[in-house]
Amino acid sequence: MSAISEQMEMFLRICVPYGVMFMLFIFNMVFFSTPLSTTIEIPFVVMVVYYWSIYRPTLISPLLVFIAGLCLDSLSGFPIGLSSFVFLVIRKTVSDQRLFLTGQPFMVIWLGFGVVSALSALVQWMLFGLMHMHWTPFQPVIFTIIAGVLLFPIIALLLNLSHRALPSLPDQYSAVK
Secondary structure, rough: OHHHHHHHHHHHHHHHHHHHHHHHHHHOOEEEEEEOOOEEOOOHHHHHHHHHHHHHHHHHHHHHHHHHHHHHHHHHHHOOOOOHHHHHHHHHHHHHOHHHHOOOOHHHHHHHHHHHHHHHHHHHHHHHHHHHHOOOOOOOHHHHHHHHHHHHHHHHHHHHHHHHHHOOOOOHOOOOO
């Protein structure tokens, strides 16, 4: 294979996870209605930040996470910087625990996501309430957490498939030595 075609293949392989991330970012802005007249927002971006912070943190730099949060806030009506703050805390916290998490079975990863998702939803709800001096109903927060936890295995599978498209890293960059 020529050098140009190898570089093109490498570029396209790197574009796959970013394309999936962009698709999930768009889905994150869609609100779903429930039979109880409650709208829920499924935390797809939280899933993306959590997954890549464990398995390939170099793929989502803090700057990318910050910009994604700002874009999400400006498009969804949240106070500017709120999602960025939450996403950066998730990225830092999970990245710091990645050596532990990469060796764990999926159930532990899923449980970890449940904790991260619940804490991020609660923090966003609290900070949103403090910033506006108005507390929104808590029921949508519960539905958001439940929906996120239930959908995480499907999204993790999608992210895992996009992860396989990435070129492998040299040994010095592997998660566990």
